[in-house]
Amino acid sequence: xxxxxxxxxxxxxxxxxxxxxxxxxxxxxxxxxxxxxxxxxxxxxxxxxxxxxxxxxxxxxxxxxxxxxxxxxxxxxxxxxxxxxxxxxxxxxxxxxxxxxxxxxxxxxxxxxxxxxxxxxxxxxxxxxxxxxxxxxxxxxxxxxxxxxxxxxxxxxxxxxxxxxxxxxxxxxxxxxxxxxxxxxxxxxxxxxxxxxxxxxxxxxxxxxxxxxxxxxx
Numbered sequence: 001x002x003x004x005x006x007x008x009x010x011x012x013x014x015x016x017x018x019x020x021x022x023x024x025x026x027x028x029x030x031x032x033x034x035x036x037x038x039x040x041x042x043x044x045x046x047x048x049x050x051x052x053x054x055x056x057x058x059x060x061x062x063x064x065x066x067x068x069x070x071x072x073x074x075x076x077x078x079x080x081x082x083x084x085x086x087x088x089x090x091x092x093x094x095x096x097x098x099x100x101x102x103x104x105x106x107x108x109x110x111x112x113x114x115x116x117x118x119x120x121x122x123x124x125x126x127x128x129x130x131x132x133x134x135x136x137x138x139x140x141x142x143x144x145x146x147x148x149x150x151x152x153x154x155x156x157x158x159x160x161x162x163x164x165x166x167x168x169x170x171x172x173x174x175x176x177x178x179x180x181x182x183x184x185x186x187x188x189x190x191x192x193x194x195x196x197x198x199x200x201x202x203x204x205x206x207x208x209x210x211x212x213x214x215x216x217x218x
Contacts, residue, residue: 005159012171018193094213
């Protein structure tokens with residue numbers, strides 16, 4: 001790999017956290033519908049995983065009339081998510097060793113995530129990997145999701161390498177498509193809670209399958 005720098009997604013890429021959406025749906029269903037088995041329609045579930053949390057909660061409020069408002073639903077979600085990232089989230093297999101290898105090789109690394117910055121910091125500290133990253137970029141701060149290239153362009157500008165030498169590590173098909181469209185090499189990462197694995201495998205420069213870890217790349 002000709003990798004001078006790397007941009008890592010967090011949820012589903014570094015940490016095993018995408019089941020958190022199911023935790024949220026169950027909590028919302030129990031509170032508002034008396035139905036812990038609540039899940040949004042497939043297309044809505046796909047969409048919220050690429051949006052900022054604020055926009056995701058507004059979509060759920062608008063489409064399912066849950067909560068008094070999108071802002072109220074966001075506040076509730078933040079409480080559930082903060083507890084999860086503070087106490088329960090875990091690294092995916094091989095991540096710690098891979099990050100240590102990258103640092104030893106002089107690869108500059110940052111985070112680009114749709115998760116709120118304070119929650120990213122909480123998760124990174126809980127998992128003990130905050131020392132590897134020079135900066136955290138959040139879709140919430142930028143104001144656009146990963147269906148737009150802004151977060152990748154800003155992260156690349158910060159890292160200061162040629163865009164062809166900055167690898168994007170992602171589990172989201174939408175994010176992979178965006179990075180590929182602006183000429184960035186990508187590592188697609190399997191996560192059982194995510195959609196579009198066949199397409200991710202097709203598009204990504206490298207792919208980490210269900211029984212593999214990032215150590216495959218070393």
